[in-house]
Amino acid sequence: MRRRRGRPLNGWLVIDKPSGMTSTQVVGRAKRLFDAQKVGHGGTLDPLATGLLPLAFGTGTKTVPYIMDGTKVYRFTLKMGEARDSDDADGEVNGYSDVRPTDDQLRAALPALTGDIMQVPPVFSALKVAGERSYDMAREGRPPELPPRPARVDRFELIERVDEDTAIFEVESGKGVYMRALARDVALACGTVGHITALRRLRVGPFTEADAITLDKITPNEENAHASPELLRPVATALADIPALALTADEAASLLHGQSLSLVDLMGRIPQTEEGETIRAMEGGRVLGLCRLEDGWLRPVRIL
Secondary structure (H helix, E strand, O other), rough: OOOOOOOOOOOEEEEOOHHHHHHHHHHHHHHHHHHEEEEEEOOOOOOOOEEEEEEEEHHHHHHHHHHHOOOOEEEEEEEOEEEEOOOOOOOEEOOOOOOOOOHHHHHHHOOOOEEEEEOOOOOOOOOOEEEHHHHHHHOOOOOOOOOOOEEEEEEEEEEEEEEOEEEEEEEOOOOOOOHHHHHHHHHHHHHOOOEEEEEEEEOOOEEEEHHOOOOOHHHHHOOOOOOHHHOOEEEHHHHOOEEEEEEOOHHHHHHHOOOOOEHHHOOOOOOOOOOOOOOEEEOOOEEEEEEEEEEEEEEEEEEE
């Protein structure tokens, strides 16, 4: 078996992504800086976008789905009167409108785009159509018809009206919500067209801007010419929003061997959760894995 190159580092690093880089490029840069074996990210950001891009190292990649499922907060700038094929400033102009809605008209359009909605994704997206990426088809002049998809928007607010053409919005949402589509749709709902000129992610699950570091602040360690592992946050940081259950050493050993534990033996320690919800199993300060309460048992789902 070929030995994997790099250091076996585990944990999370929250990058404040600069505009102009893809999420994949950020992952590659961090992997080189840390000389890490395995790095992934917790939710793609468009090249134009800035803000929080959580990176998972080693066993941290096992917790990526829980970051992806977490609440996200975005702030974007909408330019009205000009449509772009990508729904952001990186695209080609494909429509104009002289209509400029008032602040009240913009606010009146937001309730219909809040809650459980059906959203047509931007044609420049990574969704697959008959095995092809939608953005590849669009670049080749074959933009596909993408069907509406369920999306959850918990909060959609007009933050500032900069001028007649420009408005700033803040959105709190679940996974899989396209901010470019929200910007496009709020403009259309007001009888005009528009696109995003700036987009910033302010929060991902338990991570906020206070947790973020810019790539230029990741400096090599003098001893080994690579970034220090001390910059990484523990794997458990990504699971801070998941209720915790303390186990004894014997219970932990059983769980690590894939055995389910009777809830009768855990009475008094079980956090308030509903049947089927995810639980974070702990032994002291160590996260053992993620489990579910099912049919009177604590069943392991993913051992970390």
